[in-house]
Amino acid sequence: MLKRSGEFTLTHPNDLEPLFHPRSVAVVGASNDITKFGGRTYLSLKARRYRGGLYAVNPGVTEVDGDRTYARVQDIPGEVDMAIVVVAAPHVVQTVADCAEKGVRAVQILTAGFRETGSEKGVLWEEQIARIARESGIRIVGPNCFGIYSPESALTVLPGPDFPKESGPVGLLAQSGGLTSFLVRRAMGLGIRFSKAVSYGNACDLNETDYLSYFGADDQTRMVGAYIEGVRDGKRLFEVTRSTSLRKPVFIWKGGLTALGSRAVASHTASLGGSRRIWEGFLRQTGVIPVVGIDEMIDLMVGFLHLPDFRGRRISVVSGGGAITVAACDELDPAGLSMPEFSSRTRETIRALLPASGNTVGNPLDTGPPVFLLPTVKPILEAVAASDRIDAVIVQHEVGSHSPDFVEAAAQVIPSVRKASSKPFLVTMPAPTTSSDAMDVEMVRRKYREWYLERGIPVFDTLHRAVRALGAVIRYNEFLARHQS
Amino acid sequence: MLKRSGEFTLTHPNDLEPLFHPRSVAVVGASNDITKFGGRTYLSLKARRYRGGLYAVNPGVTEVDGDRTYARVQDIPGEVDMAIVVVAAPHVVQTVADCAEKGVRAVQILTAGFRETGSEKGVLWEEQIARIARESGIRIVGPNCFGIYSPESALTVLPGPDFPKESGPVGLLAQSGGLTSFLVRRAMGLGIRFSKAVSYGNACDLNETDYLSYFGADDQTRMVGAYIEGVRDGKRLFEVTRSTSLRKPVFIWKGGLTALGSRAVASHTASLGGSRRIWEGFLRQTGVIPVVGIDEMIDLMVGFLHLPDFRGRRISVVSGGGAITVAACDELDPAGLSMPEFSSRTRETIRALLPASGNTVGNPLDTGPPVFLLPTVKPILEAVAASDRIDAVIVQHEVGSHSPDFVEAAAQVIPSVRKASSKPFLVTMPAPTTSSDAMDVEMVRRKYREWYLERGIPVFDTLHRAVRALGAVIRYNEFLARHQS
Numbered sequence: 001m002l003k004r005s006g007e008f009t010l011t012h013p014n015d016l017e018p019l020f021h022p023r024s025v026a027v028v029g030a031s032n033d034i035t036k037f038g039g040r041t042y043l044s045l046k047a048r049r050y051r052g053g054l055y056a057v058n059p060g061v062t063e064v065d066g067d068r069t070y071a072r073v074q075d076i077p078g079e080v081d082m083a084i085v086v087v088a089a090p091h092v093v094q095t096v097a098d099c100a101e102k103g104v105r106a107v108q109i110l111t112a113g114f115r116e117t118g119s120e121k122g123v124l125w126e127e128q129i130a131r132i133a134r135e136s137g138i139r140i141v142g143p144n145c146f147g148i149y150s151p152e153s154a155l156t157v158l159p160g161p162d163f164p165k166e167s168g169p170v171g172l173l174a175q176s177g178g179l180t181s182f183l184v185r186r187a188m189g190l191g192i193r194f195s196k197a198v199s200y201g202n203a204c205d206l207n208e209t210d211y212l213s214y215f216g217a218d219d220q221t222r223m224v225g226a227y228i229e230g231v232r233d234g235k236r237l238f239e240v241t242r243s244t245s246l247r248k249p250v251f252i253w254k255g256g257l258t259a260l261g262s263r264a265v266a267s268h269t270a271s272l273g274g275s276r277r278i279w280e281g282f283l284r285q286t287g288v289i290p291v292v293g294i295d296e297m298i299d300l301m302v303g304f305l306h307l308p309d310f311r312g313r314r315i316s317v318v319s320g321g322g323a324i325t326v327a328a329c330d331e332l333d334p335a336g337l338s339m340p341e342f343s344s345r346t347r348e349t350i351r352a353l354l355p356a357s358g359n360t361v362g363n364p365l366d367t368g369p370p371v372f373l374l375p376t377v378k379p380i381l382e383a384v385a386a387s388d389r390i391d392a393v394i395v396q397h398e399v400g401s402h403s404p405d406f407v408e409a410a411a412q413v414i415p416s417v418r419k420a421s422s423k424p425f426l427v428t429m430p431a432p433t434t435s436s437d438a439m440d441v442e443m444v445r446r447k448y449r450e451w452y453l454e455r456g457i458p459v460f461d462t463l464h465r466a467v468r469a470l471g472a473v474i475r476y477n478e479f480l481a482r483h484q485s
Numbered sequence: 486m487l488k489r490s491g492e493f494t495l496t497h498p499n500d501l502e503p504l505f506h507p508r509s510v511a512v513v514g515a516s517n518d519i520t521k522f523g524g525r526t527y528l529s530l531k532a533r534r535y536r537g538g539l540y541a542v543n544p545g546v547t548e549v550d551g552d553r554t555y556a557r558v559q560d561i562p563g564e565v566d567m568a569i570v571v572v573a574a575p576h577v578v579q580t581v582a583d584c585a586e587k588g589v590r591a592v593q594i595l596t597a598g599f600r601e602t603g604s605e606k607g608v609l610w611e612e613q614i615a616r617i618a619r620e621s622g623i624r625i626v627g628p629n630c631f632g633i634y635s636p637e638s639a640l641t642v643l644p645g646p647d648f649p650k651e652s653g654p655v656g657l658l659a660q661s662g663g664l665t666s667f668l669v670r671r672a673m674g675l676g677i678r679f680s681k682a683v684s685y686g687n688a689c690d691l692n693e694t695d696y697l698s699y700f701g702a703d704d705q706t707r708m709v710g711a712y713i714e715g716v717r718d719g720k721r722l723f724e725v726t727r728s729t730s731l732r733k734p735v736f737i738w739k740g741g742l743t744a745l746g747s748r749a750v751a752s753h754t755a756s757l758g759g760s761r762r763i764w765e766g767f768l769r770q771t772g773v774i775p776v777v778g779i780d781e782m783i784d785l786m787v788g789f790l791h792l793p794d795f796r797g798r799r800i801s802v803v804s805g806g807g808a809i810t811v812a813a814c815d816e817l818d819p820a821g822l823s824m825p826e827f828s829s830r831t832r833e834t835i836r837a838l839l840p841a842s843g844n845t846v847g848n849p850l851d852t853g854p855p856v857f858l859l860p861t862v863k864p865i866l867e868a869v870a871a872s873d874r875i876d877a878v879i880v881q882h883e884v885g886s887h888s889p890d891f892v893e894a895a896a897q898v899i900p901s902v903r904k905a906s907s908k909p910f911l912v913t914m915p916a917p918t919t920s921s922d923a924m925d926v927e928m929v930r931r932k933y934r935e936w937y938l939e940r941g942i943p944v945f946d947t948l949h950r951a952v953r954a955l956g957a958v959i960r961y962n963e964f965l966a967r968h969q970s
Contacts, residue, residue, distance in 0.1 A: 089841075089842055111842070111843075112842040112843035112844075112853075113841060113842025113843070116845070117842065144843075174808070175808070176806060176807050176808030176811075177806075178805065178807065178808060178809065179806065179808035179809070182806075182883075182915070182917065185917060185918065186915075186917060186918065186919055187919075188920065189918055189919030189922075189923065190919050227808060229808075255808060255811040255812060255815060256811050256814070256815065257815060258815045258818035258819065259818060260814035260815070260817055260818040260823070260824055261811050261812075261814035261815035261818060262814075263814065265811050268807030268808070268810065268811055268845060268851065269807065292949075293812065293947065293949060294915070295947070321661065321662075321663030321664065321667070322661050322663065322753030322754065323659070323660070323661030323663060323664035323712060323714075323740060323753070324663065324664070325753065326714060326740040326741050326746050326750050326753055327740060327746075327778065329741070329743060329745035329746035329747075330740060330741065330742060330743045330745070330746035330777075332745055333743035333744060333745040333746060334743065338745070339745055356573075356574075356598060357574055357597040357598025357602065358596075358597035358598070358629075359597075360601070360753060366753065368597075370663075398667075430667070430671075431671070432667065432670055432671060433670065433671065434671055434672075434673075434674030434675050434931065434934075435673065435674030435931065435935070436674075436928060436931035436932050436935055437674075438674065439924060439927070439928055439931075442924070442927060443921060443924055446919070446920065446921035446924075447921050449919075450921055462778065462780070464777075464778060
């Protein structure tokens with residue numbers, strides 16, 4: 001039986017271990033139908049070679065994928081750490097009661113049809129589940145969620161049989177299952193791996209603060225992303241986010257901060273949206289990094305993954321195009337970043353490497369033609385990185401349809417300059433084409449991006465997004481410095 | 486000789502016809518070296534089958550691409566409407582004087598190395614060019630630019646031999662050549678075509694207001710996008726943008742509104758950046774739609790192309806995922822859009838088409854699984870479109886790796902529902918993958934997008950971007966209604 005915290009104290013982070021690392025799992029409602037959650041969940045766990053005991057519970061069928069089934073959880077001979085419940089809503093209360101009788105420690109209820117429907121029955125059922133949890137000590141994830149992804153334990157109960165098998169440093173909690181699934185998939189192509197991800201739906205028992213507290217204490221997790229619709233207990237959340245923020249960066253996307261959004265939140269996960277003003281005050285005081293949208297969330301993950309300790313504010317932007325450098329300045333300025341002029345020696349070195357005109361030798365550096373078309377790109381970047389007035393270099397890499405030889409040569413440049421210098425490099429790489437006829441260019445772009453990311457060089461689609469992520473890293477590290485001294 | 490307007494009156498739009506539709510063109514500095522502007526410009530014009538007289542001027546070579554060359558513009562036997570000047574900066578003043586002597590009507594100076602360098606010589610040369618223009622009546626584009634793209638006249642002097650040959654309704658003026666080139670290429674995959682595009686650099690003679698005035702009067706141009714770094718004459722720009730805005734939408738991205746950006750603007754195109762406060766007042770009073778960045782500019786083009794007259798404010802969002810609908814509400818609310826509840830009859834119709842739970846029957850409509858996985862997607866969208874409480878429908882189309890049969894069937898749904906209904910549909914289609922291993926999914930996404938766009942259905946990467954574009958269309962049409970009544 002899991003320990004349960006008092007009403008106003010925290011769930012101890014260790015209490016959630018059985019959720020993320022269960023020794024045995026029962027899927028209640030397992031079936032052979034891969035188009036349904038019951039089939040997808042059971043077969044995904046098997047396919048990922050879940051290493052603990054795995055049991056199929058379903059009174060209606062005799063076998064699932066060749067494995068025997070049990071009519072009830074209580075019929076399973078061995079111990080069951082966790083049950084994943086996918087039976088229809090009217091059967092969930094009884095199933096949770098069965099789990100309590102069996103001594104199951106944690107239950108994920110993927111089934112929807114509870115408080116979020118606004119129906120009397122749904123509300124009642126959810127209250128009954130919560131009562132069983134309180135009385136028995138079972139901890140509940142959900143209902144109305146996609147549950148937990150924990151690669152280390154080969155656990156994937158999101159509809160994510162294709163999720164990476166490797167663990168990584170990012171913890172993710174999200175009230176929405178669809179968002180969790182979309183974000184993990186999109187992030188994986190950018191080299192982002194997760195310690196655990198939890199989609200927690202209506203949060204009838206465990207809620208945002210419990211998960212955040214777990215990720216705060218979890219050594220595997222070096223940063224935490226959260227999509228939160230409703231807050232159960234603002235005071236607890238405040239304390240936990242503040243203490244977590246002092247240990248690792250926390251990004252929160254708060255849904256439902258508008259009147260309309262608040263209404264949507266109620267019917268999505270039966271939560272209360274809350275006011276923007278309260279939320280903004282909250283963020284200021286806790287050091288949490290506010291986020292809106294999946295792209296921004298992923299950009300922050302990329303930024304903190306590759307530049308976790310960066311604190312400099314003196315940036316150089318190198319690009320082959322003046323508008324881009326103007327835009328960079330317009331972005332850097334409000335982010336509190338500066339773009340110091342190079343010394344005259346640095347300027348002279350660069351000037352000697354560029355044609356007499358059609359460029360701007362200074363910071364920002366506009367090389368005229370796209371950076372990688374220059375035979376002299378390497379010494380130019382070396383000169384920029386060598387400047388003691390600069391803390392980090394952002395290079396706009398414009399991808400074209402070049403020969404494989406060109407691509408291979410170009411790909412060496414930044415990693416080699418970066419290796420020789422101690423300065424971080426960031427790369428911006430906008431998609432130059434949008435047509436289905438130009439997939440070759442998009443392919444080259446993605447290959448470059450993966451190449452850079454594998455070498456510790458963060459890549460962003462646009463300068464706006466690079467600057468936003470960099471600014472967040474810097475502000476976070478300054479927050480840490482202020483509060484740790 | 487072109488007419489020249491007095492100091493405080495406008496250049497008459499017709500005066501710029503020789504720029505966009507010259508009957509004959511001389512390329513001064515034409516060469517066989519395709520890696521240089523002189524070669525690229527001449528050979529691009531030839532490759533596009535420029536229909537007027539085309540002359541190569543270069544005293545150093547006897548032929549370019551098999552065509553005879555002339556040592557000076559004056560040696561050309563026929564009339565020359567326009568000269569494109571790509572000789573080195575020290576030779577430009579003499580070249581412009583030669584053009585004046587020849588009676589050339591307009592000159593594009595692509596060469597850089599003038600006022601933007603800050604050098605005494607550069608400033609002096611630019612003043613000399615401007616003086617020749619004033620005295621002779623020649624009109625000058627540039628210097629330090631990529632010049633003009635005018636598909637109708639087979640004119641492309643941007644480094645854009647691959648630019649579309651077809652004309653379209655969008656006029657573009659941009660102080661940056663790189664931006665013009667990038668934007669045209671990126672937009673073309675989204676079905677956007679241009680009446681003309683002009684990159685105008687330092688604007689030593691013709692400036693932003695002249696071009697805007699031309700596009701305002703040009704019947705081919707139904708909307709105008711502008712990237713402006715510096716403003717020469719705020720009063721004139723105010724009058725022209727206001728009168729142009731009353732005829733067609735004008736989107737302006739103003740670079741250099743921050744202190745840092747202002748400095749970059751000076752070294753890019755020798756312009757003065759200006760203050761954000763003045764600019765914001767300007768925008769409010771002129772009906773101009775403010776833009777930041779290339780993505781937003783292109784989104785507006787897509788929005789105004791497909792929904793030019795849209796004015797409704799009552800939106801329905803249909804998506805398979807609750808977080809997305811919450812996000813949609815959070816976006817719609819500040820944009821002044823509403824998401825009215827459906828009538829109970831509409832709700833009942835939809836409810837009968839969806840499973841008992843795992844969805845939210847209402848507006849926003851969360852169908853649970855991705856919209857296109859539902860066999861009932863078509864009648865659901867029909868029910869939404871039929872609601873008399875709704876003016877437009879936004880559908881989130883999540884692309885997966887499906888069979889060609891599935892893709893083909895799914896692609897029919899929205900166009901067919903839309904055709905039967907009078908309501909506009911917008912589609913949002915986020916990229917689900919980022920990896921180079923998943924190009925197939927990106928390919929399918931682009932194919933769907935092209936399919937929808939060809940059928941008049943605007944597509945955006947994210948809900949945020951769809952709502953932003955839709956909000957701009959609505960606000961513009963309300964501005965028109967207020968000022969035309």
